[in-house]
Structure formats: C-alpha cells, structure tokens
Amino acid sequence: MSAQTSGDVAATAPGDERPTLLKADRLVKHFPIHRGILKRTVGQVKAVDGVSFTVGRGETVGLVGESGCGKSTVARMVTRLIEPTSGSITFDGADLVSLPRADLKAYRRKIQMVFQDPFSSLNPRMRIVDSVGEPLVAHGIASGQDKVRRVCELLEMVGLSAKDRNKYPHQFSGGQAQRIGIARALSTDPDLIVCDEAVSSLDVSVQAQVLNLLRQLQRELGLSYLFIAHDLNVVRYISDRVFVMYLGRMVEVGDAESIMAAPQHPYTEALVGAIATPSGEGEERRIRAVAKGEVPSPSNPPKGCYFHTRCPLVMDRCRTEVPPLYNLGDDRSSACFLREKEAVS
Structure with a gap:
C-alpha cells in the first residue's frame, strides 16, 4: 500500500x-x-x-x-x-x-494548557498565589501553607520571585504573566502541556525567553508539548x-x-x-x-x-x-x- x-x-x-x-x-x-x-x-x-x-x-x-x-x-x-x-x-x-x-x-x-493571552486566563481580582494555587486546591494536592510553599516553588521554577505571589496580574508584563500561566500549568505535575x-502575543525577544524556559522545563521534568x-x-x-x-x-x-x-x-x-x-x-x-x-x-x-x-x-x-x-x-x-x-x- x-x-x-x-x-x-x-x-x-x-x-x-x-x-x-x-x-x-x-x-x-x-x-x-x-x-x-x-x-x-x-x-x-x-x-x-x-x-x-x-x-x-x-x-x-x-x-x-x-x-x-x-x-x-x-x-x-x-x-x-x-x-x-x-x-x-x-x-x-x-x-x-x-x-x-x-x-x-x-x-x-496530567494534561494542562497554556493559553494565548495570559491576562485573559488570569482572574484580575485574584492574587497570583490564589491563581496558581487554584489547581492545587481543586485536585486536592495542597492547601493552606502547603499551597503557598508550592506556589513559591513554581514561581521560582519559571524565573519569577516567591515575593511575586501576593501581586495581581496587572502588575506584571506580558512575558511575566505568561510565566505565571506556565507555573499554573505545572502545578498539577502534568505529563503533557x-x-x-x-x-x-509577546515581543520577539520575550518569545525567545519563554521558548527557552519551555525547553529547560522539558529537560528537567520530562514534559511533552503539543505546541x-x-x-x-x-x-x-x-x-x-x-x-x-x-x-x-x-x-x-x-x-x-x-x-x-x-x-x-x-x-x-x-x-x-x-x-x-x-x-x-x-x-x-x-x-x-x-x-x-x-x-x-x-x-x-x-x-x-x-x-x-x-x-x-x-x-x-x-x-x-x-x-x-x-x-x-x-x-x-x-x-x-x-x-x-x-x-x-
């Protein structure tokens, strides 16, 4: 054939x-x-x-x-x-x-998603600790101080500071907001993103930074991507x-x-x-x-x-x-x- x-x-x-x-x-x-x-x-x-x-x-x-x-x-x-x-x-x-x-x-x-517009996927009234931590609570992975600690780890994993957890989405640039979206996708320890x-929607220089971050995370965590x-x-x-x-x-x-x-x-x-x-x-x-x-x-x-x-x-x-x-x-x-x-x- x-x-x-x-x-x-x-x-x-x-x-x-x-x-x-x-x-x-x-x-x-x-x-x-x-x-x-x-x-x-x-x-x-x-x-x-x-x-x-x-x-x-x-x-x-x-x-x-x-x-x-x-x-x-x-x-x-x-x-x-x-x-x-x-x-x-x-x-x-x-x-x-x-x-x-x-x-x-x-x-x-095990299957998470990162959307095109990070700001539309983040609730403007929720602090980052709650936005990133929401999947942890929804899936019974962590709550309370355990959730806060895990969110801090995730933010640092994507190149942000743990101190950013109490900020709101409007306080970040587009590239930073997309890093937050990636952190939230990582929160449930997925196999596929x-x-x-x-x-x-990002500037060319910021695109390169986010792409390099995705490749680094793939090497470290064994992730699969549908890009x-x-x-x-x-x-x-x-x-x-x-x-x-x-x-x-x-x-x-x-x-x-x-x-x-x-x-x-x-x-x-x-x-x-x-x-x-x-x-x-x-x-x-x-x-x-x-x-x-x-x-x-x-x-x-x-x-x-x-x-x-x-x-x-x-x-x-x-x-x-x-x-x-x-x-x-x-x-x-x-x-x-x-x-x-x-x-x-």
Whole structure:
C-alpha cells in the first residue's frame, strides 16, 4: 500500500523509541449553524475534519497553520474542553472520549494548557498565589501553607520571585504573566502541556525567553508539548515534529528542519515563503502573496483538495478528489497528488 488515508500518521518516526503518550485518531469537530426563530440547523462549520497525530513522551509536536485552520479546536478537544464530533483521543492508554466524567478528573491533572493571552486566563481580582494555587486546591494536592510553599516553588521554577505571589496580574508584563500561566500549568505535575499560541502575543525577544524556559522545563521534568502556532520559525525552534494544518485537515508531516528546508506541499511552501517576505506586510497578507486568494469558509469548503482554490500547481483531479496523506519515508508525509509517485509502502 503506497499511501496512507487522509489523517493517518505513523505513531512514531522510524527509529524513534519514544513511547506514545497521546494519540488522536481521525478527530472531527463540526459546529452546527443555526438560523431562524426556531434555530434550525442549516449547515455545519467543519472546524476539524479527520485529523490524526501522536505525541511521544518527552517530545514536542508542533501544529502549525493560518488562523482558522482548526489548531485551537484540536487543542480544546485534546484537553476535553469541547467534545469531538467523532474520533478518538487516547492518553497514556486511556480513551478520553469514552472515559466517565468521574474518572476524567484524574486525567485532567496530567494534561494542562497554556493559553494565548495570559491576562485573559488570569482572574484580575485574584492574587497570583490564589491563581496558581487554584489547581492545587481543586485536585486536592495542597492547601493552606502547603499551597503557598508550592506556589513559591513554581514561581521560582519559571524565573519569577516567591515575593511575586501576593501581586495581581496587572502588575506584571506580558512575558511575566505568561510565566505565571506556565507555573499554573505545572502545578498539577502534568505529563503533557498544550501550548495554544502561547508566545504569539509577546515581543520577539520575550518569545525567545519563554521558548527557552519551555525547553529547560522539558529537560528537567520530562514534559511533552503539543505546541500550536502560526509562525513556522517559532515551531521550528521548539518542535521535534511538525504537523501542518489547512482548513481542518493535515497536509504535511515531518521533522521541523526538513519541512523548513524542503516543504513537500504547496501550502507549506507558502508558509515558508511568507517568512522570507517583508515582516511589515502582516502574516496573512504575506501568505496570500504566495498562495493567492482567501481561505475558503469552513462552513462551505471546496470539493477535493481544500487548497486547490489557492494552489499555483492545481490539477484537474485536485478539484474532485481528496488527496491521501502519502507516506514519503523518513517520517515525511504530504497530502498532495504531486507526491503520489514518491510514496513508499
């Protein structure tokens, strides 16, 4: 068999001995569109349309794509903030989709999330000791003075001072606030942290500091990351493997350096090309300069390959057939018919 079906990806790279911690298989999330007084369902927004990927223990997997491609929806399904329409999520051998609510709480300790805007994720009326310590109390890990001591340890672990515990969120810079968000994610001793655009709102110099902190914590604590971003440079710096998404589907998979050096899908080429164009133009405009036109609506995606309406290399079959995720060897995959002859069994 020369090609994998759309969304199917090998659990680990050839020779990769990392055991699988998280496995998402054919994840789908469709949001109903309601109209009229009776709120009748008149359509579906296909936010995620059959996505599969794995994260190994101690591995950082990058999920990259333009705004609206479904990255954050994947993050919220993995953390069970929203329910998938179909598909499975297996974490440390347990099926999280079918897991009873009473048993799910124990797994929530092991999967934490760092959000894009640290200030919106911190209660402005709560002191940092209470914000960071809230998961400790909720999960019965620590309370009282034990909670305070643990919060002090966590703040120092992320490069802040224990004296900061009695401050409020508005007294911190954006980078400091994101460090607080990371400390809170670490409070339950997780195995996996989902970083949803965790550095995109920060200045470039501060981004580098936070990324270095995440890498340091990974080395010290053995953490796994699902790192979601729209900036390929950021993803390249921190990720072991990269999954490229477009309009709710995976279009390319590979290690970070290979994807940057030799992209195997026209959309990935557009993302890489956007990095080389003047930064003042804005990311979405830079991508459109390489991939012409606008991103189609997920409520009415085109037939066949979703990217064919913007692809400079489009063929007739792209307009009617859905390309599978071809296995190109060396842990590279591409959902493009141009790679069909290069696919390996």
